[in-house]
Amino acid sequence: MKLYNSLERNIVDFIPINDSEVSMYTCGPTVYDYAHIGNLRTYLFEDILRRSLEFLGYNVLHVMNITDVGHLSDDADDGEDKMLLSSRKKGMSVWDIASFYTEAFFKDCERLHIEKPHISCKATEHIDDMIALIKRIEKAGYTYEAGGNIYFDTSKMPGYGKLALLDRQNQISGVHIDIDSNKHNPRDFVLWFTKSKFENQAMQWDSPWGRGYPGWHIECSAMSMKYLGETFDIHCGGIDHLSVHHPNEIAQSEAATGKKWVNYWIHGEFLLMDQGKMSKSKGGFITLQSLIEDGYDPMDYRFLVLGAHYRSQLVFSTRSLDTARTSRQNLTAKIRSLLEEIGVNCGNELPYSQKSPDNPYIEQFKEDLRQDLNMPKALSRIWAVLKDPDLPSRERLSTAFEMDNVLGLGLKNECVAASELTPEQKTLIEKREEARSLKNWSESDRLRDELLSQGIVITDTPSGTKWTVKV
């Protein structure tokens, strides 16, 4: 397996710490609002990575955090707390906001066939772990107190910012940087806040440094190490985390343990709108729900995402989603016609075996996955299989279903309805057959239109008249 490791800025061989066991941590959502489809692209990418690893024979332990602690809208000690802002707007408590959007998030994931992490951990349930970790960092000498807050001193960390190539960047630029005057260095960040300027700050905890709440970055370090150990294989997230969040996570984790923390950093690129990136803070974002209300199937969006490599920016448009929908519908239609051909109806046992079919397509498919998750290419293999005239229908299907373990399009749920027609509709079809045999075309066309208005699509084939339910 080859993967692009952001740490090395290169595609490298993936070698887990323990043979075929893979420990993987993915940065989860901050639950103060719905996820937008840009957020969801990242979770789709992580799902595909996990499924690919599993398909290639690895045992994956997947941990994801739920950020349900309020965070400041910027890294300085000012700005609005997003959770608080949201709770004020909706007239709910911060705790209710968190649980409401957590549920909404998992519902979206389910609709997109994103596998649930083995462990989903809430920040608010791990405050003790964070405090313990900050203590370790403090003991190791990487912190200072200023203005009531505990800061991480980045100047004490030799390789700080390696991931983001920060050493190559010109920090003092013309662009504004609101420097928190308590910081010794602009890149320093808060581990623990005690000075909240918000009234009625609902989320506060006691700590050795005073009553307050944790900094933004510490939760990922504390929880990932708790469940995956002090060094683990893979850490994923959106590309935006490459420059601030992840370097800070690395700095504090490695300061605490003195060892390398994560071996492979894998980042998903952004989904862009015509005008630029989609962002929570700028508003105007698209949710999965809104796509569904516009008549799309969540699988249309999954299909769209599968069509681009995870490290490429993907520009979203109605047109591209329409194309994905058409293409996916063609794919499922092909599946259904093969099922029909071998006489499998809804409810029947599918012609699927656990054993990998003995044809070259699966091996090619695996090779595509091994090449840094080349999903567009992997996806093209399914067309090749389904269209291969030399392969028996049954084998085409079982190969496609096998591939779908990674693609996650739910192809096994496709089936041909055995009988859903009302007696009246059956009569209409019979009447039409009669009219056709008498070459009474106007009558037969009228009956076809009538059935169509009831959602029944009639097609005449060489082997007789067939009907399908309009999608």
Place this chain on the structure above:
RNA sequence: GGCGCCGUACCCAAGUGGUAAGGGAGAGGUCUGCAAAACCUUUAUGCAGCGGUUCGAAUCCGCUCGGCGCCUCCA
């Protein structure tokens, strides 16, 4: 201003120095009373432009033009 990424047909998109996958859309055809579907065929002597390295470049190097992201909360 600094850092990084990208420019492949009408659209999306893969491409690992050796002669351009796949999907949409379009065009022709087979079939058909018609329609739809299905199937077949077809659509880039060229990969932003210009130089260079090489027997050979979409792939490597340089420059130019254009797009995007980051440097500030962000998937």
